[in-house]
Amino acid sequence: MNALRIVRIGFVINLRMLGTSGFFLLTSTIQPVIFATVAFYMFKSGGRSGTLLYAALGAGMMGVWSTTLFGSGGMIQWQRWQGTLELGVGAPPPMALVYLPFTLANAFTGMYALAATLVWGRIVFGVPLHFVHPWLFLLALPASVVALGLMGLVLASTFVLYRYANALSNLLEYPVWIASGLVFSTQVLPAWTRPISWVLPPYWGILALRHAALGGEVWGPLAMLTLLSIASLAISTLTFGLFEHLARARATLSLT
Amino acid sequence: MIEAIELRRTYRTTTGVIRRRPLDVEAVRGVSFCVERGELFGLLGPNGAGKTTTIKMLITLLLPTSGQARVLGCDVVENAREVRKRIGYVFGGDRGLYERLSAYDNLRYFAELYGVSGQKQRARIDEVLELVGLAGREKERVEGYSRGMRQRLHIARGILHDPEVVFLDEPTIGVDPVGARGLRQTIADLVAAGKTVLLTTHYMFEADALCDRIAVIAKGEIVGEGTPAELKARVVEGRVTEIEVFGADQVTVERVRALEGVTAVAVENRDQKQILVVQATGERELTAPILAVLNGVEVVRVSSREPTLEDAYVALVGGE
Secondary structure (H helix, E strand, C coil): CCHHHHHHHHHHHHHHHHHCCHHHHHHHHHHHHHHHHHHHHHHHHHCCCCCHHHHHHHHHHHHHHHHHHHHHHHHHHHHHHHCCHHHHHHCCCCHHHHHHHHHHHHHHHHHHHHHHHHHHHHHHHCCCCCCCCHHHHHHHHHHHHHHHHHHHHHHHHHHHHCCCCCHHHHHHHHHHHHHCCCCCCHHHCCHHHHHHHHCCHHHHHHHHHHHHHHCCCCHHHHHHHHHHHHHHHHHHHHHHHHHHHHHHHHCCCCCC | CEEEEEEEEEEEEEECCCCCEEEEEEEEEEEEEEECCCCEEEEECCCCCCHHHHHHHHCCCCCCCEEEEEECCEECCCCHHHHHHHEEEEECCCCCCCCCCEHHHHHHHHHHHCCCCHHHHHHHHHHHHHHHCCCCCCCCEHHHCCHHHHHHHHHHHHHCCCCCEEEEECCCCCCCHHHHHHHHHHHHHHHHCCCEEEEEECCHHHHHHHCCEEEEEECCEEEEEECHHHHHHHHCCCCEEEEEEECCCHHHHHHHHCCCCEEEEEEEEECCEEEEEEEECCCCCCHHHHHHHCCCCEEEEEEEECCCHHHHHHHHHCCC
């Protein structure tokens, strides 16, 4: 068994499936533009200079998070409805490895949200696309996407056990936007929310992207993204193993 | 190759809307059987008899509540990953495929999951497509496939990694007669190629035509086991009389059942008509006593024939 090959083929196959989904393409094309438009008007009305790129990055990251969250939440449920969840579980590789490429592909498509937001901002609102550290920005982007994808993998593992756990994904969209500082700075939030922000990859992802674009320390957030990615991978390996065992005991892998 | 020892599986569900109470449903109640190398073993039973639950325990998708099962010497609970590497399984029905992918991409993905090496993948995929009769259609998306084509693709996926043991759960369900015949030939080819096959079905002729040995399962228990010929001989001695009637009520059927020598009576409803299938011991001629009991009921046709596996099955599962 070659883990890298499984990830590569699974990633390509899932991108191919997402590319044929009209619903997915429509929502992932339109949603970022709506987020971006709302964010630009909000920040414009604030009247502060130099914040348009700040807003554009936040809006883009909102799209990345939404795509990852709903992609991961829907993935297991969709596999269950389609009858392929049992095939994934019944395959020899560990379940986390089977579904890792799916969540990575979901997060990867979220990069489009970021790109679309920046292009939309440039064309419609005249946002200056000047990056202080362009190479670090190009490094921070995939690091953020991988970290979010792996967090999606942790979430996906719970959906194996609970048939309707993806309803949880609806509840997690806005709180994570706010706790990660995607809409506004976390400095305005109560102090007790800080530890929550610190364990969220979108928080460190947007920090890395904003610092790379507008100036600031990038390596610290990148290190945190790496750490959270490793932690997510370890947790998801454990939870997939545990939840797979419980799902086999409780018979929740199939619909019948 | 496959060994089930006192396998049991209970599902816990709930009943009631406001005050939910736990309810245990025993799907499989102490099933034991053994399948030898190169054998095609059939698990035959009505819907809800526990066939799929049994097969899912054997392929490691469900944990048994109690009992033990081994496939190729590996315990299905303790050594699930080893079992998964060495078996193939196929479920009947439309589900279980990536609809938006082509058949080729489906197979390529599963080839990767089952460790078919990169160099061999193309040749192996071509080989299984040829075997199941889908060669030339592999670039089409699965969502446009007919039920029969999907079933063929299921089988191709199940044998892609050349497993020693193949589990087939109602592989011909819902497939048209010509397609089903083709699938049965594919199954026979698998056995000819040396595979050990466990097949579940509720089609008697399919089990009769394909299986070396059969276990009949009803209400979660095995109620008969043997070769098709043994089952017929053991359960149905003598002859079977079929009487086509109009308007035989339950009391009349019970009167037929009470006749001396009658061992089982099954009633099939066909439109307005009923077919009474009467099994009797020995060579006793039952036409006259049956017609006497059916006095007042319109009899259309009476015929007598040799017992089939279906008669044996009906006798074993109690006319369900």
